[in-house]
Amino acid sequence: MKKVLPIIAIVLFTVNSIAQTARVQVIHNSADAAAAEVDVYINADLALDDFAFRTATPFLDLPAGVQINIGIAPGNSTDVGDVLLTVPVTLTENEKYIVVADGIVSPTGYNPAPPLSLQVFPMAREMAADPTNVDVLVHHGATDAPTVDVVETGVGAGTIVDDISYTEFQGYLELPTADYILDITDETGTVTVARYQAPLATLGLEGAALTVLASGFLDPSQNSNGPAFGLYVASPLGGALLALPSAPLSVSEFDSSGFALYPNPANERLNISATGIDLSQYSVAVTDMLGRQVSKAEISVDGIIDISNLSEGIYNLTILDNNKPVVNKKFVKN
Template sequence: MNKLNFIIVALLMHFFIAGSAFSQFARVQVIHNSADRAAAEVDIWLNDILLLDNFKFRQATPFVDAPAGVPITISIQGPNSKDTVGALAKFTYTLEAGKKYIIIANGIVIPTGYNPVKPFNLYVYDMGREGASNANNVDVLAFHGSTDAPTVDVVESLVGAGTIIDNFEYGKYAGYLELPNENFKLDIKDETGSTTVISYSAPLKDLNLKGQSLVLMASGFLNPSNNNNGAGFGLFAVLNDGTVAALPVSTLSNVIENSFINKLFTNYPNPFSDETVISFNVEKAGRVAVNIYDYRGMLVKTLIDEILSYGEHKIKFSSNNLPSGIYTYKIIKDYNVLSGTMSVVK
């Protein structure tokens, strides 16, 4: 389901509710983060109304109105369902009028082939935001949704902010971080804070997120082979309009040490509608590949895969028929990778 369909769903909900007896409303965003293959696509029902049809893993809705002050039942059903009979899961809530809720579907539906098994649940956060509390900042709500990832620390190492989330456990929200509109590097460390497991770039400034709020969720499996070869681990940003984007893995320190490429420039223009240019310097001649990936980490296009000489190179990328969204480009040489993020706006 694309963004347009999400908006249509939101409008349908609005007219349904406006025409009913409900007089109080809350705002709700729903995010699908269950990496169980059995839940790769689900239908989500609000009472007896089909809210989301064939809702895919790592998709999200925008914020929509939902009835408050009365019990509502959210049912998770298999794709193409006709009703809620035999639903995979059902949850009943009474939302509070005027509040903003973030609801993340997470965990394992069918335990066979998964280790460890963290049962499927809806994780509800009732202090959501639809914008930054300070117009100059970006408010980030972190959620640990990787079922086989341990308790971790999140350390910012580019601007020197240090530990920003301590002892982050599965199924927990860390509360909003009110961050300046800058680019950051997030090091995921073990709970002792001594060993870096993986690092990610969080280019808030490059993505023009000033004044916005978002959910940053850990998703997928650290060890897919122990989990039915499911989706691999990643950090994903979920915007208020339902856009979901994978944060690029940060390998900047390795790149500098190996000196195979330096002076990676943010693609320009960024955001762009038709065409952008990725510029970088090659320090030593060799085969270089430049790949483009969508928000789910799926390969969209290989721009080049050839021998490049020493010096500066500029690679053009045309968005052609690609939809609006956030994309990642990776420059690969000799098993080393440098990543960047770009935004297509149409």
């Protein structure tokens, strides 16, 4: 059995024994299956046991003015000797921080595979600077997503995040409390990869300070069929991250970079995913390398195509909108 130092014990110890303290929230955003649950150590003590992916702690009081070691270990760790990553930090008294765990633990199965790391953002907030606004901190934590912009199209706010790359934070956006539509575009701002609703007014978030994270994989087929890309929200109160609902893209905005086939190669079934697109509204045609159509079918709601009747070889899959080609992708049938 693990010897656990519960969070409440850390808080009580800190408040009673350490004159200087800082406030820290930790967010687990490593989409690697091997890190689905991790243990977090503060120095030699286990602070968080079986801390789950897409979960946040509340803000905690931790010692300031002295170096502490934050360690990340597998969920089945027995002591601090099992840590995979240790980051020494010295916190500033009365400062607030958000710490996000990103990256990959596994030696294979992920492409790209940046190593597990902790990203630290100082000057964090637990409430909006203006109580009539919602303050939003944006973090890019999707390992296979390129540099992107975030463009607001619902109320016409335009580009609100410009050229954010993996591991980066965008400082707080102080947004009027309204319902927004967020387009994730390439860094040129011309190709929309995904679209999300951010109903800040509908959810009654006036006065809140939130962290929005890009999380998961754009192409699960290259990443052990892991969790798909999405935008997720962390509250200062902690708990499971909230997924922002996706909004449909028009066919003209459908971009092949947001389209994935997996597994590839495949044996019996092929899964199709396209961020922000309702694939059940489209059909699919499969042709061989000589251009001969070998199958055509509607796409099921779950995006699964039966390819068990195909011979081994390389094929081209085309998504069709009323028989108009939208995007093409090659796959291998084993």
